[in-house]
Amino acid sequence: MDTRSLQKIDLNLLVALQALLEERSVSRAAARLHITQPAMSKTLSRLRTVFGDALFTRGNRGIQPTPRALELEQELPLLLTDISRLVTGREFDPWACTEEVVLALSEYVGVALLPPLIQRLHEQAPRLSIRTITRVENQLEQLANGNLDFAIHIAHSHYPPEFRTHQVGSSPSAILVREGHPLTHGEITWERLGSYPLIRLYISDQGQSELVRSSETFNRMRHPQQGSLETSHLMTALEVLRNTDYFLPGPAYILQNPASARGIVGLQPPESDDHSIDYVLAMHERGTNSPLHQWMWHQILETLKALEAEASREHS
Template sequence: MDSRQLHKIDLNLLVALQALLEERNVSRAAQRLHITQPAMSKTLSRLRELFGDTLFTRSNRGMQPTPRARELEQALPAILADIGRLVSGSDFDPWAYTGEVVLALSEYVGMALLPPLIQRLHEQAPRLSIRTITRVENQLEQLAAGNLDFAIHIAQAHYADEFQVHAIGGSPPAVLVRRDHPLTHGEVTWERLANYPVIRVYISDLDQAELVRSSDTFNRVRHPQQGSLETSHLMTALEVLRNTDYFLPGPAYMLRNEAAAEGIVALPMPEDGDYSMEYMLVMHERCAGSPLHQWLWRQIIATLESLERAA
C-alpha cells in the first residue's frame, strides 16, 4: 500500500461522490449532505482532480457518469461500509469469531476451570482459539503490553487503575497426599510434616501475591533438612504423590477434578498455619472496548460461578 496516495484522500470526498452517483444531480446531492450547491460544485472539482477523470457529463437527461465513475459506483458502497465498520466496530458474533485469546493461569486453577470453560466456549464460539500459559512472570506487565488477554492468579497487593479486576473467591490450603499415606492417620502437625519430603509447585508472581495468613506458612512448610521436589508440572507432582510419601501443600479445590486427583486426599494444614489464597481475574483497560473480551470475561465468571454452586 502506498501511503503517499492515501494521505491525499479526504474521506468526505468519497461520501460526496456516493451522493452524486445516487442523485445524479449537484443540487440534490448538496441538500442531502446539508451543504450549499457552490460547495458541492467545488467538491466535484476536487473529485475530478483526485481521480483524473471528469466523472460526470451533462446531457438532456442530467448528469451522466463516465465509465470511470461507473467503476467507482460498483466499488464505493462496499468501501464506505468497510470504513464504517472499521470506525464503529462490527457486531460481535461468538459463533463466527476465528481469532485467538491468551489466558495465563496456574495449573491448580486450570485443572478445575478449563474443562467446563472450554466446553462452554466450544458450544458458543466453536472457532475461537484459546491458548493458556501456566508459567509467565510479571503478568500485569504482560497484560499491559498485549502479550496476554486475561490472567487468573493469586490476588496481588496492588492493582493500578488501568486494570479491570474481579475477585473470584479464595481457597484454604490443604496437605495433599496419597490415600494410604501415614499422615492420613492422626493429627497433621509441623513436626510430623517434617518427617516427609515436600513437593513445591511453581506459582507465577508469588512474591507479589497478597496472602491472608496467621503465620509464615510458606517458610514453615519445609524443614531445613527435609527433602523436596520443585516442579512446574502439576500432573508430574500428582503422579509423584500417588507413588511416594511426598506431600504437596496446595488448594483443596484441586481435588474437584476427580480423574486427575484419583488416589489423592486432602488433609487439613496444621491449625497454627491457617491462611487463604484469594484469586483474581484480571484484564487490561485496552480491552475495555472489545466486545470479544467483554463477552469472554462474562463467560469465565459464569463458569467460575457454576463451579462454586456445584461445590
Template sequence: MDTRPLQKIDLNLLIALEALLEERSVSRAAQRLHITQPAMSKTLSRLRSVFGDALFTRNSRGIQPTPRALELEQALPALLADISRLVSGNAFDPWATTGEVVLALSEYVGVALLPPLIRRLHEQAPRLSIRTITRVENQLEQLAGGNLDFAIHISQSHYPPEFRVYEVGSSPPAILVREDHPLTHGDITWERLATYPLIRLYISDLGQAELVRNSETFNRMRNPQQGSLETSHLMTALEVLRNTDYFLPGPAYMLQNEAAARGIVALPTPEGADHSMKYMLVMHERGANSPLHQWMWRQMVETLQSLEAPE
C-alpha cells in the same frame, strides 16, 4: 504500501461522490448531504482534481457519469462499507469468530476451569482457539504489553486502575497426601511434617501474592534432612503423591477436579497456616472496547460462577 496518494483524499469527498452517483444531480446530492448547491459544486471540483477526470457531464436530466465515474460507482459502496466497519466494528458473532485468546493460569486452576470453559466455547465459538500458559512471570506487565489476554492468579496486594479484576474465590491452604498416608492418622504438626519429604509445586505468581504468613509457614516445613521435589506439573505432583510418602502444601482447590485428584486427600495445616489464598481473574483495559475480550470475560466469569465454590 505507498500511502502518499491517500494524503489528498478526504473521506467526505467519497461520501459526496456516492451521493452524486446515486442522485445524478448536484442539487439533490446537496440536499441529501444538507449542504448548499454551491458547496456541492465546489466539492465536485475537488473530486475532479483528485481523480483527474471530469467524473460527470451535464445533460437535460442532470449529470451523467463518465466511464471513470462508473468504475468508481462499482467499487465505492464496498469501500465505504469497509471503512464504516473499520470505524464502528462488526457486530460480534461468536460462532464466526476466529483467532486466539491467551490465558495465563496455574495448572491446578486449569484442571477445574478449563473442561467446562472449553465445552462452553466449543458450543458457542467453535472456531476460536485458546492457548493457556502456566509459567508466566510479571503477569500484569504481560497483560499490559498484549502478550496475555487474561490471567487467573493468586491475588496481588495492588492492581493499578488500568486493570479489570474479578474475585474468583478463595481456598484455604492444605496438606495433600495419598489416602493411606501415615499423616492421615493423628494431628498434623510441624514436627511430624519434618519427617516426610516435600513436594513444592511451582506457581509463577506465588511470589507476588498476599501470602506472607503462608510463605513463612510453608518454609518451616522444609527440613534439610529430607528430600524434596519441585515441579510445575500438577499431574506429576499428584501421581508422586499417590505412590510415595511425599506431602504437598497448597490450596485445597487443587482437589476440585475429582478425577485428577483420585486417591489424594487434603489434611488441615498446622497452627498458623490458616490464611486462605484468594484468586483473581484479570484483564487490561486495552481490551475494554474489544467485543471478543468482553465476550470472553463474561464466559469465564459465568463458568467460574457455575463451579462449586472452593472449600
C-alpha cells in the same frame, strides 16, 4: 504499503461522491449532506481533480455519471462499508471468530476451569483458538504489552488503574497427601510435617501468594535433612503423592476434579496457617473496546460461576 497517493484524499470527498452517485443531483446530494449547493459544487470540483475525470456531465434529468464514475459506483459502497466497520468495529460473531486468545493460569486452576470453559467455547465459537500458558512471570507487564489477553492468578496486593480485575473466588489451603498416609491420622503440626518430604509446586508471580507465605513458615520449621521435590507440573506432583509419603501444600479446590484427585485427600493445615487463597481474573484496558475480549471475559466468569454453583450443590 505506499500511502503517498492517499494523502490528497479527504474521506468526506468519498462520502460526497457516494451521495452524488445515488442522488444524480448536486442539489439533492447537498441537502442530504446538510451543506449548500455551492459547497457541493466545490466538492465535485475537488473530486474531479482527485480522480482526473469529469465524473458527471449535465443531462436532462440531473447529472449523468461518466464511465469512470460508474466504475467507482460498483466499488465505493464496499469501500465505505469497510471504512465504517474499521472505525466502529465489526459486530462480533463468536461462531465466525478465528482469532487466538492467550490465557495465563496455573495448572491447578486449569484442571478445574479449562474442561468446562473449552466445552462452552467450542459450542459457541468452534473456530476460536485458545492458548494457555502455565509458567509466565510478570503477568501484569505481559498483559500490558499484549503477550497475554487474560490472566487468572493469586490476587496481587495492588493493581494499577489500567487493569480490569474481578475476584473469581477463593480456596482454603490444604495439605494434600495420598489416601492412607500417616498424616491422615492425628493432628497436623509443623513438627509432624517436618518428618515427611515436601513437594513444591511452582506458581507464577508467587511473590503475591498467601500459599507461599505458608511455605515460608514451613521452611523456617522444617528439618534440615528433609527432602523435597520442586515441579511446575501438577499431574506429576499428584502422581508422586499417590505413590509416596510426600505432601503438597496447595489450594483445596484441586480436590474438586475427581479424575485428578483420585487417591488424594486434603488435610487441614496447621492452625497457625489457616487462611484462604484469593484468585483474580485480570486483563489490561487495551481490550476494553474489543468485542472478542469483552465476550471472552464474560465466558470465563460464567464458567467460574457455574463451577462455584456446582461445588455449592455438592456440599449442600
